[in-house]
Amino acid sequence: MFRSLSLAAAIALAAAASPVLAETRSSVTIASPWEVASYDPAVAGFTIQKLQIMENLVDADATGALRPGLATQWAASEDGLTWEFTLRQGVRFHDGSAFDADAAVLALTRAWGQPGVLQKAPITQITAKEGKVVVTLDAPFTALPAFLAHATTIIPAPAAFDAEGKPVALIGTGAFAVSAFTPPQSISLMRNDAYWGEKAKLETATYLAAGRAETRALLAESGDADIVFTLDAAGYSHLSHVETVETSAVPIPRVVALKVNAAHPFFNDPKARQALSLAIPRDGIARAITRFPEAAADQLFPPALNRWHSAKIEPLQTDIEAAKALLADLGWVPGDDGVLTRDGERFAITLRTFPDRPELPLIAAALQDQWRDIGIELEVSVASYSEIPAGHQDGSLHVALYARNYGLTPDPIGSVLQDFGPGGGDWGAMGWENQKVVDALKVIASTSDQELRQANIATVANLLQQELPVIPVVWYQHTVSIDKNLEGVVIDPLQRSYGLSEMYWAKD
Amino acid sequence: MAHYFKSVLTVLAARGLQAIIVSVIVGIVSFAMMQALPGDAAFRIAAGRYGYDMMDAAAAEAVRLELGLDAPWFVQLWGWLGQLAQFDLGNSLVYGTPVVDEIATQLGYSLLLAGGAVAASLMIALPVGIATGLNPNSLLDRICMGLSIFLRAVPAFALGVVLVLIFAVQLKLFPVAGFRGIENLILPSFTLGIGLAAVSNRVVRDAVVDAMNSDWQLFARTKGLSARLTLTRHVLRNAALPVVTYVGVQLAYLIEGVVIVETVFAWPGIGHALVHAIFGRDIAMVQGTALTLGLLYVALNLCVDLACRGIDPRERAL
Numbered sequence: 001m002f003r004s005l006s007l008a009a010a011i012a013l014a015a016a017a018s019p020v021l022a023e024t025r026s027s028v029t030i031a032s033p034w035e036v037a038s039y040d041p042a043v044a045g046f047t048i049q050k051l052q053i054m055e056n057l058v059d060a061d062a063t064g065a066l067r068p069g070l071a072t073q074w075a076a077s078e079d080g081l082t083w084e085f086t087l088r089q090g091v092r093f094h095d096g097s098a099f100d101a102d103a104a105v106l107a108l109t110r111a112w113g114q115p116g117v118l119q120k121a122p123i124t125q126i127t128a129k130e131g132k133v134v135v136t137l138d139a140p141f142t143a144l145p146a147f148l149a150h151a152t153t154i155i156p157a158p159a160a161f162d163a164e165g166k167p168v169a170l171i172g173t174g175a176f177a178v179s180a181f182t183p184p185q186s187i188s189l190m191r192n193d194a195y196w197g198e199k200a201k202l203e204t205a206t207y208l209a210a211g212r213a214e215t216r217a218l219l220a221e222s223g224d225a226d227i228v229f230t231l232d233a234a235g236y237s238h239l240s241h242v243e244t245v246e247t248s249a250v251p252i253p254r255v256v257a258l259k260v261n262a263a264h265p266f267f268n269d270p271k272a273r274q275a276l277s278l279a280i281p282r283d284g285i286a287r288a289i290t291r292f293p294e295a296a297a298d299q300l301f302p303p304a305l306n307r308w309h310s311a312k313i314e315p316l317q318t319d320i321e322a323a324k325a326l327l328a329d330l331g332w333v334p335g336d337d338g339v340l341t342r343d344g345e346r347f348a349i350t351l352r353t354f355p356d357r358p359e360l361p362l363i364a365a366a367l368q369d370q371w372r373d374i375g376i377e378l379e380v381s382v383a384s385y386s387e388i389p390a391g392h393q394d395g396s397l398h399v400a401l402y403a404r405n406y407g408l409t410p411d412p413i414g415s416v417l418q419d420f421g422p423g424g425g426d427w428g429a430m431g432w433e434n435q436k437v438v439d440a441l442k443v444i445a446s447t448s449d450q451e452l453r454q455a456n457i458a459t460v461a462n463l464l465q466q467e468l469p470v471i472p473v474v475w476y477q478h479t480v481s482i483d484k485n486l487e488g489v490v491i492d493p494l495q496r497s498y499g500l501s502e503m504y505w506a507k508d
Numbered sequence: 509m510a511h512y513f514k515s516v517l518t519v520l521a522a523r524g525l526q527a528i529i530v531s532v533i534v535g536i537v538s539f540a541m542m543q544a545l546p547g548d549a550a551f552r553i554a555a556g557r558y559g560y561d562m563m564d565a566a567a568a569e570a571v572r573l574e575l576g577l578d579a580p581w582f583v584q585l586w587g588w589l590g591q592l593a594q595f596d597l598g599n600s601l602v603y604g605t606p607v608v609d610e611i612a613t614q615l616g617y618s619l620l621l622a623g624g625a626v627a628a629s630l631m632i633a634l635p636v637g638i639a640t641g642l643n644p645n646s647l648l649d650r651i652c653m654g655l656s657i658f659l660r661a662v663p664a665f666a667l668g669v670v671l672v673l674i675f676a677v678q679l680k681l682f683p684v685a686g687f688r689g690i691e692n693l694i695l696p697s698f699t700l701g702i703g704l705a706a707v708s709n710r711v712v713r714d715a716v717v718d719a720m721n722s723d724w725q726l727f728a729r730t731k732g733l734s735a736r737l738t739l740t741r742h743v744l745r746n747a748a749l750p751v752v753t754y755v756g757v758q759l760a761y762l763i764e765g766v767v768i769v770e771t772v773f774a775w776p777g778i779g780h781a782l783v784h785a786i787f788g789r790d791i792a793m794v795q796g797t798a799l800t801l802g803l804l805y806v807a808l809n810l811c812v813d814l815a816c817r818g819i820d821p822r823e824r825a826l
Contacts, residue, residue: 029686031774035784037610038603043557115558115567152562166604182613183605184784185776186686208686210774214669215685222677224684356560384787385560386551386568393565405561418564426564 025505026203028486030498031216031225035184035209039160039167041107042114045151050498051189051207052200054154054172057085057104057133058145060410062492063306066145070099070155070173071133080140080446085133085148091196093157094177101128107155108133108148110165116152120414140446146411151496175200175501185209189500200501201488213358220245220481227489227498231479232358233291245481250491253304253407254476255297256290256363258351259388259400262469263431266347266398271326273468276399277316278323279374281366286474289362297472300464304475304493305406308416308457313465316472323374332375340375348377349398354385357403363473364401389426397430403476404428407494417441420464429469437463515817523810527803534802535592535795539585542791549789550577556602556788575601588795597796602788607796610781615800617687618777621700621770622762624693626755628701629708636705637712641747642739644717652709660706668699668772685774696773700766704758711754715747722746748819756812760805 030051038044041054048054059069071085091099105128112118112126122139135144147153157171170178170187175195180188187207191200208225210216217235219225221242231239231247240247260267260276267273282296298315301308332340332347340347351367353360364380371378381387391397404419404427406412419428420437440456440463447453464470482489488502542549550572555563557571572578591598597607640649659667675695676684682695719725720743728738767779778797785793 031685037600038557038605040604042562043603046559115554115564115570116562119566182687182776183603183610184781185774206686206688208774210685211771215772215774218669218672218677218684222672222680222684224676224686354560384547384552384555386555386563387547389563389565389568390548390551402560408561427560 025485027205028202028226028500028503029206029208029224030227030229030500031208031210031219032229033209033211033213033216035211036181036187036207037184039170041111041154041156041167042116042152045154046495047187047207048170048172049151049154049496051187051205052174052176052497052500053170053178053187053189054156055174056149056154057087057108058149060146060149060494060496062490062494064407064410064494066149066410069149070104071148074145076140076142076144076448080142080448081137083135083137083144084129085135087131087133088196091173092194093159093173094171094192095157095159097157097159099155099157099173101131101133103158104128104133104155106158106161108135108153110161111153114152117147117150117409117414118153120418121147142448143409143411143413143445146409147414149496150409150414176205179204198501201504202500205500217481223483226483226486228481229478229498231481233289236479236481237291239481244484246484247479247481248491249292249477249479250493251295251302251304252405252476252478252493252495253302253412254403254405255300255302256360256401256403256473256476257297257300258367258471258473259392259397259402259428259430260469260471261395261397261399261430263395264398266349268431269330270467271330273471275323275326275330275374276371276376277468277471278319278326279370279376280316280471280473281318281370282316282473283318285363285366289359289366290474290477292474292477295475295477297475299461300470300472301406301412301461302475305412307454308406308412308461310458310461312458313461316465320370320373327374334375338372338375339377346377347375348379350379350381351399351401352381352383352387352391352397353401354387355382356385360401360403367401392424392426392430401473402427410494410496413441413445416460417445420460420469424469432467432469434463434467512817516814519810519813519817523806523813526809527806530802530806531592531799534798535589536585538795538798539588539791542786542789542794543581545789547789549791550575552787552789553577553601556784556790571601588792592799597799598792600785600790600793602785602790602793607792610793611778611796611800614776614778614781615804617775618766618770618779620693621696621766621775621777622759624697625700625704625762625766626759628697629704629758630755632701632705633709633712637709638716638744640709641713641716642720644713649713652713656706656710658706659702662703663768664699664703664766665768665772667702668696668769671695671699672772685772687775692773692775696769696775699769699773700762704762708751708754708758712747712751715750716743719743719746745819749816752815752819753812756808760808 034047036044036047056069057071059067061067070088072088074085076083087101093099105126108126121141121144122137124138125136127134160167160169160171162168175192176189177192178187179190189205191203213232213235216228217231220228220239236247239245260273262268286296287293299313303309332342335341351364353364355361361382368378368380388400388402406415408415419425421441422438424430424432437460440459443456444453480491485506486503487506488504490499551568554568554571558567599606636652640652672684675681683692686692728742767783770777770780782797
């Protein structure tokens with residue numbers, strides 16, 4: 001057996017060795033868990049944007065501050081209902097065609113017609129006028145430029161669509177053009193030498209989707225992939241001892257949270273939701289499951305969202321005795337088996353979660369164990385994540401555990417409005433509405449007065465902390481391993497870019 | 509010779525009919541199974557398309573409207589059968605790309621991996637099986653038996669990771685994952701091939717033992733053929749029949765049953781795609797993939813039949 005193995009090894013080595021030696025390092029391989037199988041910005045926009053294949057009218061830096069992208073400037077009319085975006089001149093798509101207002105309007109109109117972020121803005125029309133893109137609204141909405149930085153509002157070339165308007169190619173204006181696409185696993189890129197901005201230092205790059213965390217850790221350790229994103233806890237701690245790579249963890253605006261059905265008789269009193277929160281072992285979960293002790297979420301908005309996170313907020317605590325006392329106040333009495341009862345009803349509930357993020361079922365198991373101590377019998381149902389919005393719609397949901405990204409747009413107002421605005425949201429409040437929050441959100445979405453905006457953000461954050469329609473558990477860290485010889489790597493906490501165009505190999 | 513062609517034609521006609529029956533049955537059964545799955549298809553498809561950061565009830569309703577998921581099941585089934593009659597597998601409900609394009613790419617990679625795995629397994633199983641078959645119950649035979657049981661019991665996932673650790677991470681002979689070139693094929697092929705060889709080397713061994721104990725083997729030796737000539741002219745040819753049949757079965761298993769190995773090695777195969785399609789309730793992809801796999805079974809059976817006829821002159825005479 002070993003003979004045939006080593007024979008095969010020798011043959012393959014002979015075949016592979018010669019080109020490897022001749023190659024200078026002007027290429028990197030990126031590995032991440034997310035597969036790409038579509039040309040559609042609504043489906044695959046996140047990866048297309050991160051790989052710098054296509055670009056937005058508006059760009060953002062690592063702090064979320066907006067900066068010019070394919071639009072050089074933008075301004076709203078005095079009544080706040082008309083926005084004009086002045087476009088960058090002389091930009092060409094990868095196929096050589098010119099980028100202009102018609103191309104931008106075509107792409108944005110399509111994005112607006114798809115389920116996605118633009119449908120959450122009060123848009124009434126998107127048109128081209130005198131070389132500018134004009135967006136009209138039926139209510140003032142200051143976050144519009146931030147929405148145009150979202151991954152699903154990238155601008156493909158008109159040639160990327162077929163006659164029926166279906167996306168059939170990956171043609172953009174970005175620093176890299178696609179040289180080969182093998183869905184769902186890989187995209188090969190080459191430098192766009194006609195790029196309007198600073199050209200990439202690398203000549204080529206490869207994106208590889210590797211679904212298993214073990215595979216990604218091995219890719220990093222062997223050097224087959226130069227940058228590997230999203231490592232599991234075991235892989236991350238192993239790679240931190242490997243000499244050839246550097247590991248890094250960057251806090252990102254994603255939070256693991258519990259959605260509670262506040263219309264359910266068990267949870268309609270804020271005290272009940274506070275009791276659930278007091279019985280969440282945040283420190284233990286952050287230490288033992290996600291393994292970043294500083295990431296225990298004592299408020300909803302993570303530190304990465306510096307305008308929404310507040311040091312002044314009273315942090316959420318863990319206190320089992322206080323939780324029991326709150327439930328006793330609400331009339332719950334321990335039964336013979338330790339499970340609470342009230343008016344002949346047992347405190348037995350179901351938590352819905354999903355396995356796509358492997359830590360979620362583990363956190364659910366920790367909650368199940370901890371909540372038993374305060375007399376709550378929790379059944380955990382691990383299924384498709386679509387069961388959570390489905391349960392929200394038909395009212396059958398009790399509690400749900402999920403991960404929510406508040407950094408999808410550089411300004412999180414879009415997501416917050418969706419989650420805590422009138423009627424709540426599929427990934428936010430359920431059976432809960434607070435007029436003060438609704439009013440404050442309206443101001444945040446429409447004012448351009450920064451001080452007023454900040455005061456209203458504080459109001460929202462404080463009320464969410466007291467009322468707990470959604471209970472935060474842990475914040476996320478973006479884990480990355482990087483080859484030690486690779487320079488210029490910047491990890492974007494908003495996950496808008498892999499920063500490929502800035503990277504270069506150190507000279508030996 | 510005329511007999512031979514006649515028997516080949518009979519086989520072709522029988523398998524052709526089988527292909528049509530398989531297509532219809534697989535189509536209806538996979539459709540029925542997708543309909544029977546719990547949960548709302550519109551929500552599942554929207555989840556597969558937009559991911560959990562973007563998916564909500566509004567997206568699900570848009571999907572329901574776009575794909576006509578409200579239509580009664582028989583209208584949907586009839587629509588699909590109608591498309592199929594025109595050799596149109598439709599578009600993926602999740603990705604929007606033509607199903608036939610996706611399958612063509614993925615099936616190619618799956619066949620490559622399956623071929624590599626069978627080649628790897630034969631490289632191991634044939635020499636080991638023949639050597640142990642010629643020396644049954646020897647020390648070598650017993651050691652190989654023990655090793656076979658051990659290697660068969662190790663899950664492919666674990667074996668794959670061990671091979672990667674040794675040959676990719678430590679020795680740096682092969683890449684860990686991906687599919688840039690032929691060097692990427694070696695480790696997944698051997699991961700699968702070792703598991704297959706663990707069984708097939710025993711099949712080879714038993715076939716050789718049977719052949720060596722047969723009357724015609726004794727006759728060949730008695731009429732004066734050397735041990736070597738008896739082996740190459742008579743024993744191997746006879747022993748090949750069960751082995752070829754078994755390799756056919758293995759190939760079928762390989763093409764559809766290697767999801768976990770495809771995932772570990774980030775290999776864009778059809779098994780991996782089928783599992784994702786089922787999760788995403790991508791009915792068009794599931795039906796297209798199931799149909800392709802069903803037809804592939806028929807084609808494999810045909811190849812095995814023809815190969816056996818080529819090896820065994822008695823079948824041609826019938």
